[in-house]
Amino acid sequence: MMQSTLRKVLDKAALWSRINSPWLVHFNSGSCNGCDIEILATLAPRYDLERFGVKLQGSPRHADVLICTGPVTRLARERLLRTYEQMPVPKFVIAVGSCSITGGAFHGCYNIVGDIGDVIPVDVYVPGCPPRPEAIIDGVVQLLTKLKGAVPARARTAETPFGGAE
């Protein structure tokens, strides 16, 4: 009983800190760089995503949110999965750009295996070719809003994309 109360308090604290300072890791799985430079512009002084506590992080092992761009190419597929696997649970995915949703302009090209959603579970899609920085900010804020009501401890892996047993 005592333990579960402590657990609840800890979970609450973890969720609070996660919402107030999510760390992002970026992966380009075949994008044209258009979305990538807009993500970077979102973090630069004009749009300043960092004011929401968001930090772009180099290593997937330190990140809460994977921000993906582009369709998934045949070679990048395995790396995208591996990057996702390396992130600690709970983990969340934002897919930025039209081609991350449907393949976009590259639909039907031979080296495209699909969109981001075909490979890893996606929480928020941000459409646009490329989306404006405001749209990317909105995507992040939507994810954070979603987190407020979420139970964070469910393990999600590529094998059980929509959550396994607790």
Added chain:
Amino acid sequence: MSGESAFSGIQDGVGPWISSSRAPADNRLDMDTSAEHLVGAVTAFNALKWGYLSAITGFDSGTAAPSDGHIEVLYHFCRGPSVATFRVKLPREDPSVPSIGPLVPSAVMYERELSETMGVNVAGLPGRKRQFLSDDWPEKVYPLRKDFTMESAAATHAEAPTVGGEDEPGTFIIPIGPQHPALKEPGHFELAVDGEIVTHANIRLGYVHRGIEKGAEDRSWVHNIYLMERICGICSHIHATAYVLGVESLAGVAVPPRAQAVRTIFCELERIHSHLLWLGVAAHQAGFDTLFMYSWRDRETVMDLLEELSGNRVNYSVNLLGGVKYDIVGKAADSIRRGLDFLERRLKRYLKIVTTDESFLRRTRGVGTITFDEANRLGTIGPTARASGVSRDLRVEAPYMAYRDFPVVPVLDSRCDLEARFVVRINELFESCRLTREILNRMPAGELSVPAPRKVPEGEVISRVEAPRGELFYYIRSTGGAKPDRVKVRTPSLCNWAAVLSVAVGHKLADIPMIMVGIDPCFSCNDRSITLRRRGAPGGVPGALEQWSWEDLRQYGIKYYAGGGR
């Protein structure tokens, strides 16, 4: 320089090796040769010191009548506006050419691409590693052949991964990428190090290989403008421009001067945004984040201008076949002038920073030197070449669009190091600002576009433009239909890789990100490594190699910490 005089002497030099030659356009010379005579022709051609290898194109004529079913390989050498091409016709069954890599070092990357995508066996090509297609891509399936189907690519082929193989014994390999924090193309690099010093550098491309050249063959001429624009999101306009210029010249469409001027202004604004982006990212690699933040803040000025003119920040979709969509008038022109005034003030400050800041200079001065001769030999282009004193700028040498009426002053630097690459790019921005202002002041009057046909007459064309990163090469071939038969794109970054990989050797590992970013792709380090240790302990065999498995590493860690970190 007229077409004929530019090519004088070539036929005499390579005469014995070619079977016939013709001039399809004023600035072009096509020479037919055969696979046996290719090496001889290129050797003789090299001796003339005429120009540099710009691209290698392969196309499949297909088996449908009236074609006789062959594969043709084209070696394009360029000097200024002139293009000399060696054409080699090969049978579709088992086509093979010798590698010209020993003669022209920059050819290796193009030959690798040719052999993977077109299925031409390039004899003597070093290494068997794939560079563009994935490791599980089926054998003997070549996507750019006309008989390629998506079903044939669905099969997988199990082979040892091409990363992490072929290591020299006794070296420590540091793999970098493809996921890395610097937010650009995911390339994979393998750096062999001896202590801090890099002894060998290797690259694996293909993480963003999408198959656009094949995709273009399934799309209409108009549809392709939008596909080409999405080859690169940073220099999107210049890709679309190179494509439409080529198609317009095939179709014989004369684009009105005002449309050309608008295109040119967009090209220059794009160059400003691209170079400022690069400046920020390069500063970030040096650990100078303040400059990164400043240059990205100021870059928003030009992004605002692009948005005001076209409605979009990144893919502006300015080009039509036969003209442009947007005009630049009154208020918009004034905002461009205001924006440029502001940027010029800022650029002066940046120039001062990169040439005087002591700690920054320690990362750039005398680092990553590519000498004039090296830059020539390795076929570098764009600002990378110009920072080594090699004057290669198509806006100057082969003016196109409005550059004919508004000449560009080339920016050169002879110091050859990273500092020179910073200085050249910033000075180019001053030139871009001046040029844009001049075009705005003397904007030609007239129409914005003329109608273009839906079908493009049979023929082939080479379209070359100066992208922010260097010469961009398009080869477009039409068979008279509503879709192109072949679109070959050679992007500037591919040319510069050879230079970077050879320059990296001998530098400290910490300088590598700066050197890589010097040509304008960028990346930072990642945290995975393959450990090869030379065991010299008394218990082991001296000099024997031991590869550590993950389990070994784990056990080592447990023991290490169990002993209190000792």
